[in-house]
Amino acid sequence: xxxxxxxxxxxxxxxxxxxxxxxDESAAGLDAATLSRLNRARQAALAGRSTRMxxxxxLSAAGLAATAxxxxxxxxxxxxxxxxxxxxxxxxxxxxxxxxxxxDDIEFFEDLEFYAWLDAQDPEIDG
Amino acid sequence: MxxxxxxxxxxxxxxxxxxxxxxxxxxxxxxxxxxxxEFLRTVxxxxxxxxxxxxxxxxxxxxxxxxxxxxxxxxxxxxxxxEWPPLFYRVVDNRLNDWHRRQNVRARWIDRFRAASDDGPxxxxxxxxxxxxxxxxxxxxxxxxxxxxxxxxxxxPRRQRQAFLLRVWEGLDGAGTAAxxxxxxxxxxxxxxxxxxxxxxxxxxxE
Numbered sequence: 601x602x603x604x605x606x607x608x609x610x611x612x613x614x615x616x617x618x619x620x621x622x623x624d625e626s627a628a629g630l631d632a633a634t635l636s637r638l639n640r641a642r643q644a645a646l647a648g649r650s651t652r653m654x655x656x657x658x659l660s661a662a663g664l665a666a667t668a669x670x671x672x673x674x675x676x677x678x679x680x681x682x683x684x685x686x687x688x689x690x691x692x693x694x695x696x697x698x699x700x701x702x703x704d705d706i707e708f709f710e711d712l713e714f715y716a717w718l719d720a721q722d723p724e725i726d727g
Numbered sequence: 728m729x730x731x732x733x734x735x736x737x738x739x740x741x742x743x744x745x746x747x748x749x750x751x752x753x754x755x756x757x758x759x760x761x762x763x764x765e766f767l768r769t770v771x772x773x774x775x776x777x778x779x780x781x782x783x784x785x786x787x788x789x790x791x792x793x794x795x796x797x798x799x800x801x802x803x804x805x806x807x808x809x810e811w812p813p814l815f816y817r818v819v820d821n822r823l824n825d826w827h828r829r830q831n832v833r834a835r836w837i838d839r840f841r842a843a844s845d846d847g848p849x850x851x852x853x854x855x856x857x858x859x860x861x862x863x864x865x866x867x868x869x870x871x872x873x874x875x876x877x878x879x880x881x882x883x884p885r886r887q888r889q890a891f892l893l894r895v896w897e898g899l900d901g902a903g904t905a906a907x908x909x910x911x912x913x914x915x916x917x918x919x920x921x922x923x924x925x926x927x928x929x930x931x932x933x934e
Contacts, residue, residue: 612923615930616895622873623896627772634785638775641793642767645800646760 763804766811767796770897774819777892780880781823791826795819816893816907827885872930879929883922886910890918891926 630638771792778788795818803814880888886908893904894915901912908915 612927615927616923618872619876619926620896622876623773623776623892626873626877627776630772630775634775634789635772637789638771638792641789641796642764642771644793645767645796646764648797649760649763649800649804 759804762808763800766808766815767799770812770815771796773892773897774815777819777889778823778826780877780888780892781827781885782881783823783826787826791822792819795822798822812897813899813903813906816897816899817909820889820907820909823885823889875930876926879926882929883925887918887922887925890915891922894919 774792774795775788778791779785783791795815798821799811799815799818803811803818806814880891883891889908890904893899893907894901899907901915904915905912908918
């Protein structure tokens, strides 16, 4: 037993079925002019949707085209830009040097003049 | 990386453009349009009859159904097809409410003008609400049952008539009818029960 039938009294079932049949008959018996108007109305509703979807497709296509043009223009510019890609590496290198310099290294750099003088001395003198 | 993505985008775009093919989503949309067409084809006649049983003249009922189809397609075409029937009849129900609201406002103004001018025996309000079209049931030769049913349905309160038509004729379940009528399932049962009792009484009078 369907939910609809359960909701109805058993006594109603017979005439309700008749009522449904009569209503079906009335819908099936619509004249040609009315059916034609319904058909046009349905087509109009679907055409409105198609137009909107076509508009969306062209919009997305235009968006893709714009993105492609942008990327095509960006890649050569990116490759040719003077030192464009070197900057981050340089920045990283400087940071590495600064990080590597500790207090001991500062003493080493201060003694550089001594090592240069030592290097300049004649090795034979030291024997 | 950038050029790879750019290349992929260009390749996809050029493939679509050169072959003239549309994206898969658009093909799916075509299938959806076909399903929509089929669905509207199955409900349009019943929607028209529902409008007529709400005492709306044929021409206006056709406009109402067209408006309902447009509204349904605009707002609910993207929903799963299983959800379409209650959503479509919800739109129809809204349009029926709007129509009756407009008629009531118009009738009130006509009553005011009539009271002010008092220039004729015609009942303008009655003329507005009464359809000159006898309707398909009444056109059936010698079909008294059909005429009786149509009269009884037109005489029902709007909510009771909708509950009866959606549950009995359209075959929506309780939840679907409640969704279409924007009320609880309990209310649907109450409306349906009263509609059945009123129709039974009215049809007995015709026996």
